[in-house]
Amino acid sequence: MSREDRFIKACRGDQPDCTPVWFMRQAGRYLKEYRAVRAKVSFLTLCKTPDLAAEVTMQPVDILGVDAAILFSDILVVPEAMGMHLVLDDAGPQFPEPLRGPADARRLHVPDPERELRYVLDAIRLIRKQLAGKVPLIGFCGAPWTLAAYMIEGHTSRSFERAKAALLADEAFAHDLLTRISDALTSYLQAQLDTGADALQIFDSWAGALAPSDYARLGAPYIAQVLQGLRRDRKQPVIVFGVETGELLGQLAATGADVVGVDWRVPLDEARGRVGPAAALQGNLDPASLFLPAPAIEARVRRVLEEARRARGGHVFNLGHGILPATPVENAKLAVELVHRGLPAR
Amino acid sequence: MSREDRFIKACRGDQPDCTPVWFMRQAGRYLKEYRAVRAKVSFLTLCKTPDLAAEVTMQPVDILGVDAAILFSDILVVPEAMGMHLVLDDAGPQFPEPLRGPADARRLHVPDPERELRYVLDAIRLIRKQLAGKVPLIGFCGAPWTLAAYMIEGHTSRSFERAKAALLADEAFAHDLLTRISDALTSYLQAQLDTGADALQIFDSWAGALAPSDYARLGAPYIAQVLQGLRRDRKQPVIVFGVETGELLGQLAATGADVVGVDWRVPLDEARGRVGPAAALQGNLDPASLFLPAPAIEARVRRVLEEARRARGGHVFNLGHGILPATPVENAKLAVELVHRGLPAR
Numbered sequence: 001m002s003r004e005d006r007f008i009k010a011c012r013g014d015q016p017d018c019t020p021v022w023f024m025r026q027a028g029r030y031l032k033e034y035r036a037v038r039a040k041v042s043f044l045t046l047c048k049t050p051d052l053a054a055e056v057t058m059q060p061v062d063i064l065g066v067d068a069a070i071l072f073s074d075i076l077v078v079p080e081a082m083g084m085h086l087v088l089d090d091a092g093p094q095f096p097e098p099l100r101g102p103a104d105a106r107r108l109h110v111p112d113p114e115r116e117l118r119y120v121l122d123a124i125r126l127i128r129k130q131l132a133g134k135v136p137l138i139g140f141c142g143a144p145w146t147l148a149a150y151m152i153e154g155h156t157s158r159s160f161e162r163a164k165a166a167l168l169a170d171e172a173f174a175h176d177l178l179t180r181i182s183d184a185l186t187s188y189l190q191a192q193l194d195t196g197a198d199a200l201q202i203f204d205s206w207a208g209a210l211a212p213s214d215y216a217r218l219g220a221p222y223i224a225q226v227l228q229g230l231r232r233d234r235k236q237p238v239i240v241f242g243v244e245t246g247e248l249l250g251q252l253a254a255t256g257a258d259v260v261g262v263d264w265r266v267p268l269d270e271a272r273g274r275v276g277p278a279a280a281l282q283g284n285l286d287p288a289s290l291f292l293p294a295p296a297i298e299a300r301v302r303r304v305l306e307e308a309r310r311a312r313g314g315h316v317f318n319l320g321h322g323i324l325p326a327t328p329v330e331n332a333k334l335a336v337e338l339v340h341r342g343l344p345a346r
Numbered sequence: 347m348s349r350e351d352r353f354i355k356a357c358r359g360d361q362p363d364c365t366p367v368w369f370m371r372q373a374g375r376y377l378k379e380y381r382a383v384r385a386k387v388s389f390l391t392l393c394k395t396p397d398l399a400a401e402v403t404m405q406p407v408d409i410l411g412v413d414a415a416i417l418f419s420d421i422l423v424v425p426e427a428m429g430m431h432l433v434l435d436d437a438g439p440q441f442p443e444p445l446r447g448p449a450d451a452r453r454l455h456v457p458d459p460e461r462e463l464r465y466v467l468d469a470i471r472l473i474r475k476q477l478a479g480k481v482p483l484i485g486f487c488g489a490p491w492t493l494a495a496y497m498i499e500g501h502t503s504r505s506f507e508r509a510k511a512a513l514l515a516d517e518a519f520a521h522d523l524l525t526r527i528s529d530a531l532t533s534y535l536q537a538q539l540d541t542g543a544d545a546l547q548i549f550d551s552w553a554g555a556l557a558p559s560d561y562a563r564l565g566a567p568y569i570a571q572v573l574q575g576l577r578r579d580r581k582q583p584v585i586v587f588g589v590e591t592g593e594l595l596g597q598l599a600a601t602g603a604d605v606v607g608v609d610w611r612v613p614l615d616e617a618r619g620r621v622g623p624a625a626a627l628q629g630n631l632d633p634a635s636l637f638l639p640a641p642a643i644e645a646r647v648r649r650v651l652e653e654a655r656r657a658r659g660g661h662v663f664n665l666g667h668g669i670l671p672a673t674p675v676e677n678a679k680l681a682v683e684l685v686h687r688g689l690p691a692r
Contacts, residue, residue, distance in 0.1 A: 161670055165637035208590070211610045211632050211666075213649070244554070246592035247611055264557045265593055286557050291511035303559070320557075324507050 007068045007136050011199060011237035011259050013280050013314035019305065020067035021339040022138070023332065024241075025322035026060035027072045030329060033059045044088045047073050048119045054126035061135055063329065064336050068136050068199070069127060071192075073120055075142030075203055079151050081111035082184055098154030102170070105177040110184045113191035120188075121195045128196040139197030141189055143204035143242070144181040144222035145215075151177075160209045167218055178222045186229035193232055201239040201261070202226065204252075208244020212251070220251040227256040239282055243321055249274035264320030268304065272311035280314025287319045290331040297331060301338040309343065353414045353482050357545060357583035357605050359626050359660035365651065366413035367685040368484070369678065370587075371668030372406040373418045376675060379405045390434045393419050396468035403473050407481055409675065411682050414482050414545070415473060417538075419466055421488030421549055425497050427457035428530055444500030448516070451523040456530045459537035466534075467541045474542040485543030487535055489550035489588070490527040490568035491561075497523075506555045513564055520564060528568045532575035539578055547585040547607070548572065550598075554590020558597070566597040573602040585628055589667055595620035610666030614650065618657035626660025633665045636677040643677060647684040655689065 007020040028034055034056050038046060046052050057072045076093050080086040087094045099105055111117060127137055142150075149163040150156070157163075167174040189200055207219055223240055230238070240252050241261025252260045253275040260279045262271045264286035271281055289300045301317075308315035317339045323332065353366040374380055380402050384392060392398050403418045422439050426432040433440045445451055457463060473483055488496075496502070498509040513520040535546055553565055569586055576584070586598045587607025598606045599621040606625045608617045610632035617627055635646045647663075654661035663685045669678065 159634060159667075159670055161634035161637050161672070164632070164634040168634075169638050169642060208611060212613065214632070244590055244611065247613075247616070265554065265590065267558065267593075270593070286510070286560070288505060288507035288510040288514075291507050292515050296515060321505075324505055326507070 007316065008198065008235060008237065010314045010316045011239070011280050012234065013278075018340050018342050019308070019315055019317050021317035021336050022066040022068040022070065023060070023064070023319050023323045024070075026064065026066060026070060026332075027056045028323060029325040030323055030327040030332070031059055031063065032329075033063065042088070043074070044086070047077060050119055050122035050126050053119075053123040054130060057123070057127050057137075058130050061131070064333055065340075066135070066336055068138050069131060070138040070201070071120070071124060071127065071140060071197070073123070073140070075140070075147065075205075076150060077117065077120065078111070078141060078181075078184055078188055079108075079147055081116040082108040082180070084108070084151060092156055093150070094155045095151060096154065099151045099166075099177070101166070102173045102176060105173065105180060108177075108180050110180065110187060113188050117188060117191070121191055124192060124195045124197055136198035137196065138199045138201055138239075139189065139192035140201045140203060141185050143202050143207070143219070143240075144178045144185065144226070145210070145219040146204050146206045147181050147185075148174075148177055148218075149206045149209070160206060164210070164214070168214060174218060178218065179225070182222045182225045182229075185226045189226065190230055193230065193236055197236075199237045199239065201241060202257075204240065204242035204245075207242030207248055207252075212247045215248050215251060219248070220255055223252075223257075224255040237280075239316075241282065246274075250276070253279045259314070259316060261318065262320065268307040268315070269310040272313065277313060280316060281308065281311055282316040282318050284318065284320040285335070287321050287324050287327070290319075290323070290327045290335060292331075294331075294334060297334055298338055301335055302343065305339070305343050353662065354544065354581060354583065356660045356662045357585070357626050358580065364686050364688050365654070365661055365663050367663035367682050368412040368414040368416065369406070369410075369665050369669045370416075372410065372412060372416060372678075373402045374669060375671040376669055376673040376678070377405055377409065378675075379409065388434070389420070390432070393423060394465045396465055396472050399465075399469040400472035400476060403469070403483075404476050407477070410679055411686075412481070414484050415477060416484040416547070417466070417470060417473065417486060417543070419469070419486070421486070421493065421551075422496060423463060423466065424457070424487060424527075424530055424534055425454075425493055427462040428454040428526070430454070430497060438502055439496065440501045441497060442500070445497045445512075445523070447512070448519045448522060451519065451526060454523075454526050456526065456533060459534050463534060463537070467537055470538060470541045470543055482544035483542065484545045484547055484585075485535065485538035486547045486549060487531050489548050489553070489565070489586075490524045490531065490572070491556070491565040492550050492552045493527050493531075494523055494564075495552045495555070506552060510556070510560070514560060524564065524568045525571070528571045528575075531572045535572065536576055539576065539582055543582075545583045545585065547587060548603075550586065550588035550591075553588030553594055553598075558593045561594050561597060565594070566601055569598075569603075570601040583626075585662075587628065592620075596622070599625045605660070605662060607664065608666065614653040614661070615656040618659065623659060626662060627654065627657055628662040628664050630664065630666040631681070633667050633670050633673070636665075636669070636673045636681060638677075640677075640680060643680055644684055647681055648689065651685070651689050
């Protein structure tokens with residue numbers, strides 16, 4: 001069976017030959033091959049240069065032997081294409097002119113992906129050629145709430161009080177902004193699928209900043225809206241992932257996601273009760289586990305596989321969050337091998 | 347009934363005249379009276395100057411009308427007293443010489459609170475006099491895992507991989523370090539009680555960085571050890587609080603805490619099922635709620651009170667995390683009034 005079948009089958013809840021594995025941020029700084037490319041160009045230039053984006057997308061497929069590639073890009077290229085000035089530097093991403101209210105939101109437009117985000121689609125075309133069917137390609141975007149939070153705060157935050165205050169105090173503003181973002185994401189993801197992405201992941205990085213009752217207003221409904229707007233077939237699964245989502249897993253599943261990503265705080269068998277029986281689960285090794293000695297990594301990979309077996313249904317192995325920049329590459333390779341080896345037969 | 351009875355009764359699960367309320371970090375930057383004191387001295391000098399620490403401790407009691415005072419101090423004064431060099435400046439707390447392994451841990455000592463943390467006890471003595479029984483005084487410390495994480499990382503972190511790797515890879519080191527810290531905390535908290543603290547809160551700020559199975563090794567057992575070491579009577583309750591603890595609430599309750607603090611991610615009625623019937627609950631309004639217009643604040647305070655009523659048992663109203671530095675004071679006052687007014691009679 002090809003590595004391609006493995007990932008898509010698991011997403012659909014079918015039985016693959018072994019558990020598929022990929023890592024969030026697998027194209028990243030822990031790889032010396034990635035650092036060599038980044039030494040030549042800025043992060044944003046890398047995102048916008050299709051042959052370089054394709055090059056770093058391919059690196060972990062070859063080096064680690066993961067079962068899926070994920071497009072190298074950034075979730076904030078969409079707000080930029082909508083009309084916001086984006087700065088990505090060592091201080092982290094920033095919008096120097098954050099949204100201040102409804103009038104600012106009305107100035108945003110829904111970009112035409114083939115024109116304003118063409119560098120992403122060109123990268124997908126290149127990657128598809130280079131992959132030559134070896135493993136599937138995952139496209140992605142940020143979720144509406146997470147993008148809106150960045151666009152209002154202007155940068156990352158521990159508490160997001162500015163974004164929460166703006167959106168929770170003014171329902172019309174919240175609905176207008178989140179709908180504009182959702183429309184932009186729908187056409188962006190559709191273009192990714194049409195160009196050749198085999199699967200999609202929606203990253204709601206700041207989901208866990210919201211109480212469940214607020215996520216039910218600002219978060220989940222707009223992810224559902226994006227999913228409903230996509231024309232896709234059953235072989236093009238969508239993964240929805242957020243951080244600190246213990247109390248939000250049911251809402252994430254109800255968006256219509258084929259796969260719900262789980263961070264390392266909730267064991268997968270516990271997550272199954274909250275997600276329900278329909279969706280596959282993705283996760284959820286603590287990224288810090290890859291800093292431990294080999295026997296401890298083995299014990300921890302095995303625990304996740306055991307919890308996934310108890311959870312039943314499809315399982316895509318992943319970390320519970322992005323791979324950390326100082327991760328030893330040999331430990332990431334080891335984890336891939338261990339997942340492929342699987343649990344001993346019962 | 348006095349404001350003093352209110353808080354202690356709720357902690358014990360008894361029925362007070364109304365729900366008591368205080369705010370984590372209520373002595374802080376959102377108060378202009380606090381900023382006036384801080385303009386004169388550094389944060390660490392403020393911690394170490396008993397009359398100034400007492401002054402800022404008293405401010406929210408008078409200004410907001412909260413039902414408990416909490417000692418103004420910092421959780422990192424204990425590692426400093428154990429022998430570590432602490433720098434507290436605008437870049438956040440730092441240990442320029444973090445712990446690198448077992449030998450560094452063996453150089454730490456268990457401080458004598460009356461000698462090496464005397465400024466804290468002197469502050470408690472002053473505050474007791476100034477409070478004159480108006481409201482109880484809460485003493486506090488950081489939890490062993492949170493302090494160990496700071497001591498190994500050297501500063502705050504998003505992922506704490508260095509601390510996790512060090513402690514999870516070497517059980518003997520972990521046990522030695524966490525036991526030393528627990529011993530130091532036990533004698534520190536005992537001294538706070540003996541000097542006049544009416545209640546205690548243990549802050550496990552980084553609890554949520556650990557998966558439940560790791561928290562069961564590095565987190566909860568050492569809090570339990572501290573609690574077991576304290577000589578106190580039923581009128582001196584201990585609150586245990588952590589952030590992102592949705593999956594850890596049962597472990598926090600099992601430490602022997604009288605009150606379990608809950609962040610805003612888990613509704614209190616849901617938390618009750620995880621905590622069990624014995625402990626009172628503290629929380630859990632999203633701190634960002636205090637940036638909303640008055641009617642929205644009222645709706646949100648009411649929701650917490652309703653969830654607490656459904657949860658049954660004792661309830662101390664609080665935010666789900668520390669009050670944010672830009673919080674409008676009038677909104678904090680409004681929340682206190684609304685909690686005291688309570689839900690309409692059924």
